[in-house]
Amino acid sequence: EVQLVQSGAEVKKPGESLKISCKGSGYIFTNYWIGWVRQMPGKGLEWMGIIYPGDSDTRYSPSFQGQVTFSADKSISTAYLQWSSLKASDTAMYYCARRDGGYVYYWGQGTLVTVSS
């Protein structure tokens, strides 16, 4: 059974750094792109970008280029999303998703990130 399990909710202060994770199981982790999707409170879905764990090829959506960093550790089938300096506007639910030719069958459960002073 394919599963994506994300790390737990985080509460951070502005300016702090953060790295959240997404662990894949039930499939060959290096064979599928992993995407990250942001959903701000009460708002729609936004693609942040994608990473190919096989070679760490990364593509960022224009709005997120330079704002976040994707990485992957294929030895433990885990993808990461990180911020070096959080802002209040980063408060959102973040989903990881396994891309199947571009669309998504499998989603993580989401990680809620709250940034507040």
Added chain:
Amino acid sequence: EIVLTQSPGTLSLSPGERATLSCRASQSVSSSYLAWYQQKPGQAPRLLIYGASSRATGIPDRFSGSGSGTDFTLTISRLEPEDFAVYYCQQYATSSPGTFGGGSKVEIK
């Protein structure tokens, strides 16, 4: 970057009625790389349709997708109580992130 515009923003209907949701792209979507998702409160999205018209595994046949180029439609033939939710279209290519539309909410009238 392709911009997807969904309409209407909110659709108020009764169970048993037909829902027609629109997704318009700012430029042609190649090879019908267009998907539709359903999202309920507190849940991750669920894939309904990919390739513009192919139903995902386990999706009831009351859901159908159509369209090509820049105009796409999701139709729910007869609304069931569990269909009241927010629906998103997404355009994609294998190795680029793609974009989502802003969403259409189907609410109970």
